[in-house]
Amino acid sequence: MHHFQYRENELYAEEVPVRRIARKVGTPFYLYSAATLRRHYRVFDQAFKTLPHLVCYAVKANSNLAVLRLLAREGAGADIVSGGELFRALKAGIPAEKIVFSGVGKTAREIRLALKAGILMFNVESLEELKSIARIARKMKKKAPIAIRVNPDVNPKTHPYISTGLKENKFGLDVETAFKAYQLAKEDPYLEIVGIDCHIGSQLTQLSPFVEALRRIKAFLKRLATVGISVRYLDLGGGLGIVYGEEEPPPPEKYAQALIEELNGLSVTLILEPGRVLVGNAGILVTKVLYYKETPAKKFLIVDAGMNDLLRPAFYQAYHEIIPVLKKERPSIVADVVGPICETGDFLARERELPLVKPGELLAVMSAGAYGFVMASNYNSRPRPAEVMVNGEEFYVVRRRETYAKLVAGEKIPPFLG
Numbered sequence: 001m002h003h004f005q006y007r008e009n010e011l012y013a014e015e016v017p018v019r020r021i022a023r024k025v026g027t028p029f030y031l032y033s034a035a036t037l038r039r040h041y042r043v044f045d046q047a048f049k050t051l052p053h054l055v056c057y058a059v060k061a062n063s064n065l066a067v068l069r070l071l072a073r074e075g076a077g078a079d080i081v082s083g084g085e086l087f088r089a090l091k092a093g094i095p096a097e098k099i100v101f102s103g104v105g106k107t108a109r110e111i112r113l114a115l116k117a118g119i120l121m122f123n124v125e126s127l128e129e130l131k132s133i134a135r136i137a138r139k140m141k142k143k144a145p146i147a148i149r150v151n152p153d154v155n156p157k158t159h160p161y162i163s164t165g166l167k168e169n170k171f172g173l174d175v176e177t178a179f180k181a182y183q184l185a186k187e188d189p190y191l192e193i194v195g196i197d198c199h200i201g202s203q204l205t206q207l208s209p210f211v212e213a214l215r216r217i218k219a220f221l222k223r224l225a226t227v228g229i230s231v232r233y234l235d236l237g238g239g240l241g242i243v244y245g246e247e248e249p250p251p252p253e254k255y256a257q258a259l260i261e262e263l264n265g266l267s268v269t270l271i272l273e274p275g276r277v278l279v280g281n282a283g284i285l286v287t288k289v290l291y292y293k294e295t296p297a298k299k300f301l302i303v304d305a306g307m308n309d310l311l312r313p314a315f316y317q318a319y320h321e322i323i324p325v326l327k328k329e330r331p332s333i334v335a336d337v338v339g340p341i342c343e344t345g346d347f348l349a350r351e352r353e354l355p356l357v358k359p360g361e362l363l364a365v366m367s368a369g370a371y372g373f374v375m376a377s378n379y380n381s382r383p384r385p386a387e388v389m390v391n392g393e394e395f396y397v398v399r400r401r402e403t404y405a406k407l408v409a410g411e412k413i414p415p416f417l418g
């Protein structure tokens with residue numbers, strides 16, 4: 001469910017015609033719907049209402065301050081993976097005591113900043129990191145709250161690049177090492193064991209891998225209990241998939257139901273780290289058609305958004321639905337939708353059946369709210385696009401389009417080059 005719908009053949013975002021926004025801000029731009037974000041958060045949060053739980057939004061999916069503030073107002077916490085995300089989450093008003101810190105490469109500086117802020121817990125991803133946290137906590141005379149990220153070796157049945165809970169992935173600790181980590185942590189006066197964590201992958205469309213991971217965590221908790229270790233928080237990560245095309249992911253209610261059944265009897269606060277499922281379908285990318293090009297082999301629609309704006313098709317061969325902002329009677333073609341970047345991998349869609357839209361017309365790339373702008377780059381010296389948020393009848397530019405001046409703002413020609 002989202003609030004990007006046609007009204008008399010014209011695409012609207014909530015109460016605003018998408019065309020109107022394009023006239024004001026130019027193209028390409030990301031467009032987010034506040035009503036959709038709120039709805040998604042509430043549906044997800046409500047699904048777990050029978051349990052003590054905390055929804056820690058995975059900031060990396062979409063870290064715009066306006067998105068973070070909206071979710072903060074709804075009561076969300078945050079799952080962060082860098083000092084930059086900590087900065088954003090705090091700035092947006094997410095309280096430190098609702099922030100969990102994941103990621104395999106936390107630096108000493110990031111650990112210090114998080115300890116100083118007073119986050120809920122570190123999701124620790126190696127023995128070396130555990131020792132690092134302990135050392136820094138000792139120096140700061142603070143007790144660091146930790147959870148060990150367990151790699152449960154479960155196949156999430158998703159794209160290999162977004163699978164994270166297999167034993168060959170770089171994430172988390174295998175159960176034997178995790179057990180050792182908990183025993184080490186128990187002995188350290190500067191570490192406080194508060195939780196256990198796992199996150200097995202992204203864009204999961206089946207429940208069984210989540211349930212399997214939870215079973216393995218439960219078995220592991222039993223083993224920890226035998227050595228007198230218990231936890232307050234059970235963090236199951238994120239990963240619930242969304243509809244891009246033909247997928248049929250379980251709705252949050254079904255996901256919650258399966259987890260709640262499995263948790264029966266455990267007295268823990270459940271932490272969830274949804275990213276994509278909250279923001280994915282709450283955003284679109286609006287782009288303008290520049291040229292229609294026919295070669296002897298193929299047809300191309302060349303648009304003004306490329307892989308530097310939306311990387312997912314190039315990076316994961318991801319599918320995004322593409323629809324015209326104005327619906328009209330038009331012949332249909334099968335074409336590649338490509339950007340201006342000088343790379344063969346620069347495409348938004350391949351061999352796609354589309355109406356033959358004319359240069360100057362607008363297309364909407366759907367389901368672009370997650371892993372969209374956050375992965376944008378300046379490749380080919382293209383300024384990153386604007387981000388806009390619609391709320392009812394109003395819209396706000398929540399991130400200006402970059403300028404050419406901004407592109408070179410940090411660069412300097414050294415004196416020896418005159």
Ligand SMILES: *Cc1c(COP(=O)(O)O)cnc(C)c1O
Pocket residue numbers: 058060061079081102103199201202203237238239240273274275276277370
């Ligand atoms: C990326 C990530 C998430 C969010 O994943 P989604 O598939 O967007 O829900 C949650 N937790 C961790 C540790 C992550 O790395």
